[in-house]
Amino acid sequence: xxxxxxxxxxxxxxxxxxxxxxxxxxxxxxxxxxxxxxxxxxxxxxxxxxxxxxxxxxxxxxxxxxxxxxxxxxxxxxxxxxxxxxxxxxxxxxxxxxxxxxxxxxxxxxxxxxxxxxxxxxxxxxxxxxxxxxxxxxxxxxxxxxxxxxxxxxxxxxxxxxxxxxxxxxxxxxxxxxxxxxxxxxxxxxxxxxxxxxxxxxxxxxxxxxxxxxxxxxxxxxxxxxxxxxxxxxxxxxxxxxxxxxxxxxxxxxxxxxxxxxxxxxxxxxxxxxxxxxxxxxxxxxxxxxxxxxxxxxxxxxxxxxxxxxxxxxxxxxxxxxxxxxxxxxxxxxxxxxxxxxxxxxxxxxxxxxxxxxxxxxxxxxxxxxxxxxxxxxxxxxxxxxxxxxxxxxxxxxxxxxxxxxxxxxxxxxxxxxxxxxxxxxxxxxxxxxxxxxxxxxxxxxxxxxxxxxxxxxxxxxxxxxxxxxxxxxxxxxxxxxxxxxxxxxxxxxxxxxx
Amino acid sequence: xxxxxxxxxxxxxxxxxxxxxxxxxxxxxxxxxxxxxxxxxxxxxxxxxxxxxxxxxxxxxxxxxxxxxxxxxxxxxxxxxxxxxxxxxxxxxxxxxxxxxxxxxxxxxxxxxxxxxxxxxxxxxxxxxxxxxxxxxxxxxxxxxxxxxxxxxxxxxxxxxxxxxxxxxxxxxxxxxxxxxxxx
Numbered sequence: 082x083x084x085x086x087x088x089x090x091x092x093x094x095x096x097x098x099x100x101x102x103x104x105x106x107x108x109x110x111x112x113x114x115x116x117x118x119x120x121x122x123x124x125x126x127x128x129x130x131x132x133x134x135x136x137x138x139x140x141x142x143x144x145x146x147x148x149x150x151x152x153x154x155x156x157x158x159x160x161x162x163x164x165x166x167x168x169x170x171x172x173x174x175x176x177x178x179x180x181x182x183x184x185x186x187x188x189x190x191x192x193x194x195x196x197x198x199x200x201x202x203x204x205x206x207x208x209x210x211x212x213x214x215x216x217x218x219x220x221x222x223x224x225x226x227x228x229x230x231x232x233x234x235x236x237x238x239x240x241x242x243x244x245x246x247x248x249x250x251x252x253x254x255x256x257x258x259x260x261x262x263x264x265x266x267x268x269x270x271x272x273x274x275x276x277x278x279x280x281x282x283x284x285x286x287x288x289x290x291x292x293x294x295x296x297x298x299x300x301x302x303x304x305x306x307x308x309x310x311x312x313x314x315x316x317x318x319x320x321x322x323x324x325x326x327x328x329x330x331x332x333x334x335x336x337x338x339x340x341x342x343x344x345x346x347x348x349x350x351x352x353x354x355x356x357x358x359x360x361x362x363x364x365x366x367x368x369x370x371x372x373x374x375x376x377x378x379x380x381x382x383x384x385x386x387x388x389x390x391x392x393x394x395x396x397x398x399x400x401x402x403x404x405x406x407x408x409x410x411x412x413x414x415x416x417x418x419x420x421x422x423x424x425x426x427x428x429x430x431x432x433x434x435x436x437x438x439x440x441x442x443x444x445x446x447x448x449x450x451x452x453x454x455x456x457x458x459x460x461x462x463x464x465x466x467x468x469x470x471x472x473x474x475x476x477x478x479x480x481x482x483x484x485x486x487x488x489x490x491x492x493x494x495x496x497x498x499x500x501x502x503x504x505x506x507x508x509x510x511x512x513x514x515x516x517x518x519x520x521x522x523x524x525x526x527x528x529x530x531x532x533x534x535x536x537x538x539x540x541x542x543x544x545x546x547x548x549x550x551x552x553x554x555x556x557x558x559x560x561x562x563x564x565x566x567x568x569x570x571x572x573x574x575x576x577x578x579x580x
Numbered sequence: 581x582x583x584x585x586x587x588x589x590x591x592x593x594x595x596x597x598x599x600x601x602x603x604x605x606x607x608x609x610x611x612x613x614x615x616x617x618x619x620x621x622x623x624x625x626x627x628x629x630x631x632x633x634x635x636x637x638x639x640x641x642x643x644x645x646x647x648x649x650x651x652x653x654x655x656x657x658x659x660x661x662x663x664x665x666x667x668x669x670x671x672x673x674x675x676x677x678x679x680x681x682x683x684x685x686x687x688x689x690x691x692x693x694x695x696x697x698x699x700x701x702x703x704x705x706x707x708x709x710x711x712x713x714x715x716x717x718x719x720x721x722x723x724x725x726x727x728x729x730x731x732x733x734x735x736x737x738x739x740x741x742x743x744x745x746x747x748x749x750x751x752x753x754x755x756x757x758x759x760x761x762x763x764x
Contacts, residue, residue, distance in 0.1 A: 246638050247639055250593075250639055256628050272607070273625075305678075468722065479702075479710075483757075484748055487754060538617030
C-alpha cells in the first residue's frame with residue numbers, strides 16, 4: 082500500500098500533472114457554477130481537448146473537473162438558490178436562507194471546508210477499499226460480472242427518485258441502443274447498422290453524452306428562459322470557529338453517508354446529498370433551525386456529495402462499472418485512451434491508478450485554497466448572460482464531437498441525441514439509467530454471451546454461483562425492501578389516523 | 581390541438597413502445613440462439629425490445645390515467661418541495677415571462693430558430709468548413725436570436741473560433757473539414 086501511494090505521489094506531483102490538475106479543478110469550479118453546465122457535460126465536451134495529453138494527465142484533469150464541479154455547484158445554490166449541479170440542489174434549502182441573513186460567506190466557507198474533509202475521508206476509504214475489491218473482483222467469472230451489472234442497473238433505476246417504470250424504461254432503452262453494431266458472440270453479425278460502417282463498432286458513447294448533456298441542456302435552457310441576473314451578495318468571508326465546531330458532526334456523518342451511497346454502482350452523489358440532509362435533519366442538535374439557515378444543513382449535504390463523488394470511483398476503477406453519469410463519461414475516456422477500467426487495471430497500470438487517486442488529494446487541497454478566498458470572484462461569473470454562453474457551448478460540443486473520431490457522422494449524432502436529451506428533460510425522464518444502460522450494454526452482453534457459453538446455452542448457470550446468487554438477491558432486495566418499508570409506513574400512518 | 585405534457589409523454593412512450601417492438605422483430609431476424617444453443621445476436625434485442633415495449637406501454641397507460649407518481653425515495657419528495665420553497669424568491673410575477681421579458685411563445689420560437697440555424701450550419705459544413713459554419717451559427721444566434729450587441733458578439737465569435745482553430749487545428753492537429761472554400 083505504502084509503495085503504491087509513493088508511486089502515486091511520484092506520478093501526480095510532476096509539474097505537468099499538478100498544472101493540469103489545477104486547470105481541471107479550476108474549470109470544474111467554473112463549470113459547476115455556470116447554469117446549464119454540469120460535471121457530466123463539462124467532462125464530455127472537454128474530453129477531446131485532452132487527446133494530446135498522456136492518459137494519466139488527461140484523466141487527472143478530467144477527474145479534477147468532476148470534483149471541482151461539486152464545489153462550484155454550491156456557489157450558485159447558496160447565492161441565488163439555483164444549483165449549478167444536481168448534487169447541490171438540497172444545499173439551496175439552508176444555504177440560501179443563510180445568504181439571505183448575510184451569512185453567504187460562512188455557508189460557502191463551511192461548504193468548502195466540509196467538502197475538503199469529506200474528500201480526504203472518502204479518499205482514504207477509497208484507497209483502502211478499491212484495491213482489495215479489485216483483488217476480489219479478479220476472481221469474478223463472467224457469471225458474477227453478469228450479476229454485478231444487473232445490480233448496477235437495478236440500483237440506478239431504484240434510486241432515481243422518480244417512477245420506477247420510467248427509470249427502468251430508460252435503462253432498457255440505453256441497453257437497447259448499445260446493441261447496435263457487431264454482435265460480440267460471433268464477431269460478424271451486424272445489428273441495426275443499416276449498412277452504415279460508422280455504426281459497426283456501435284453507437285459512440287462520448288458523442289451520445291455530448292448530445293444528451295450539452296446540446297439537450299442548451300435546448301432546454303432556451304425554452305425555459307433566462308433567469309434573473311443576480312449580483313452576489315457577498316459581504317463577509319469570515320467563518321467563526323463555532324460554526325466549524327458546530328458543523329463537524331454533520332460533516333463527519335455526511336462523509337460517511339456520502340461514501341456509503343457513492344460506492345454503490347449507479348447511486349450517485351445527488352441521492353447521497355438528499356439522504357444526508359434528511360438524516361441530519363432528524364439527528365442534529367440544531368434540527369429546529371433546519372430550513373431556516375442552519376449551517377449543518379449546508380455542511381451535511383456538501384460533505385456527502387463530495388464523499389460520494391470520490392466513492393463513485395470505487396466501482397468504476399475496481400469493477401469497471403460506473404458509479405454515476407460523470408464516472409460513466411470518465412469510463413468512456415479510459416477506453417478512448419486504450420485502458421479498460423476494472424480489476425486488472427490495478428495490476429496492469431499501477432502508476433496511472435495510484436497517480437489518479439493521489440491527484441484527488443492534491444486537487445482537493447487546490448480546491449480548498451481556491452474556494453476559500455476566491456469564491457466571491459467565481460460568483461461574479463454568474464453575471465455572464467446565457468445568451469453569450471450557449472453559443473459557445475454549441476461550438477465546443479460540435480467541434481469536440483468531430484474531434485473524437487474526425488468524422489461528421491459524430492456531429493450529426495450529437496445533434497440527434499441532443500434532441501433526444503431535450504425531450505428527456507422536457508418529459509422529466511431520468512438520464513442516468515439511460516447512460517448507465519448505454520455504458521454497461523456491451524459489457525453486459527459480453528458477460529451474457531460468456532455465461533451462456535459456460536452453461537452451454539443454459540443461463541441458469543448463474544444460480545450455481547453463490548456470489549452471483551448473493552448479488553442478485555441483493556438486487557431484488559433493493560427493489561423490494563423500499564417498497565415494503567413504504568407500504569408499512571403508509572399502513573402505520575393510516576392506523577394512526579384511524580386511532 | 582395543444583401539445584400538453586401529458587400528451588407528449590404518451591406520444592413519446594408510444595414511440596418507444598413501437599421502437600421496442602421493431603427492435604424485437606429485427607432481433608428475431610438475427611437469431612435468438614446460435615446453432616449450438618447459446619445466446620444469439622438477436623437474444624438481447626428481442627428481450628430488451630419486448631421489455632421496452634411493455635414498460636413504455638405501461639408508462640403510456642399511467643400517463644393517460646394521470647396516476648400520481650410516487651417517489652421511490654420518500655425523502656426526495658418532501659425535500660423537493662422545500663427546495664422549491666427556498667427558490668420562491670426567484671419566481672417571476674408571471675411564470676410565462678423570463679428575466680429578459682420574453683414570453684413562453686417567444687422562447688419556443690427561439691428554440692425552433694436555433695434548431696433550424698444549427699441544421700443549416702451543419703448542412704453548410706461541406707461548403708464553408710466546420711469552424712466557419714459554426715462560427716457563423718454562433719454569431720447569428722448571438723445577434724439575431726439573443727439580440728446581443730453586434731460588436732461584442734463579433735469579438736466573442738472571432739476569439740472563440742480562433743481559440744478552437746489553435747486548440748483543435750494547430751495543437752491537436754485534428755483535420756477539421758475546411759469545406760470547398762478551404763479557409764479554416
